[in-house]
Amino acid sequence: MDLDEALRGRRSIREFLSRDIPESLVRQLIEAATFAPSAKNGQQWRFTVLAGDAKKKLTDCFRHELRLLCKRIGEENMGSAFGSCGIMEKAPVVIMVWNAGEMGWETEKHSVAAAIQNMLLKAYSLGLGSLWIGDIFFTVEALEQHLQKPWKLLAAVALGYPTHIPKGPWDGKPRKSVDEIAEFLS
Numbered sequence: 001m002d003l004d005e006a007l008r009g010r011r012s013i014r015e016f017l018s019r020d021i022p023e024s025l026v027r028q029l030i031e032a033a034t035f036a037p038s039a040k041n042g043q044q045w046r047f048t049v050l051a052g053d054a055k056k057k058l059t060d061c062f063r064h065e066l067r068l069l070c071k072r073i074g075e076e077n078m079g080s081a082f083g084s085c086g087i088m089e090k091a092p093v094v095i096m097v098w099n100a101g102e103m104g105w106e107t108e109k110h111s112v113a114a115a116i117q118n119m120l121l122k123a124y125s126l127g128l129g130s131l132w133i134g135d136i137f138f139t140v141e142a143l144e145q146h147l148q149k150p151w152k153l154l155a156a157v158a159l160g161y162p163t164h165i166p167k168g169p170w171d172g173k174p175r176k177s178v179d180e181i182a183e184f185l186s
């Protein structure tokens with residue numbers, strides 16, 4: 001796929017068909033992630049791929065913790081958290097993305113974010129829909145405890161075959177122009 005087509009065509013997908021994703025495709029996404037730049041080439045990214053029962057246990061934990069939090073802080077302060085949880089419940093695959101950065105550098109998080117973008121673009125090029133989910137941070141400690149890894153969670157990525165493809169790059173999500181966001185000094 002042409003790079004520009006991938007950059008402009010990739011969109012967040014929040015509704016998926018119930019069709020399974022072959023593991024070989026998920027492996028291609030993770031391989032794409034490995035080509036991202038990383039601080040000192042530390043390759044701090046790690047991935048936990050969840051489907052079936054393993055995904056259900058994780059999303060059950062997420063929903064349970066969100067409900068507890070909601071009692072404490074009120075639904076008006078929960079943003080899109082329950083919606084994101086519902087998307088993870090329905091997506092055939094969820095990839096939990098970790099930062100194994102041992103140096104504790106801010107740049108290690110940035111490296112993992114670059115890897116996520118590679119995954120999303122690769123997913124799009126393979127006909128898969130994806131959603132980067134930061135709402136896991138509402139209950140991140142509980143999710144880390146559930147998965148029992150020695151790393152820090154950075155995001156969840158929901159994956160599946162899209163029920164529909166957004167019409168174009170501007171459909172509902174207009175982008176700021178270059179002039180609005182950049183200055184050119186000389």
Ligand SMILES: Cc1cc2nc3c(=O)[nH]c(=O)nc-3n(C[C@H](O)[C@H](O)[C@H](O)COP(=O)(O)O)c2cc1C
Pocket residue numbers: 010011012013014080084131132133134135136173
């Ligand atoms: C760091 C980050 C966190 C995000 N977290 C969520 C989330 O928790 N739930 C959600 O529905 N979308 C989430 N998104 C998706 C954004 O809402 C989406 O990228 C944005 O609206 C632009 O739309 P597009 O991806 O279709 O271009 C997140 C995106 C990023 C980069």
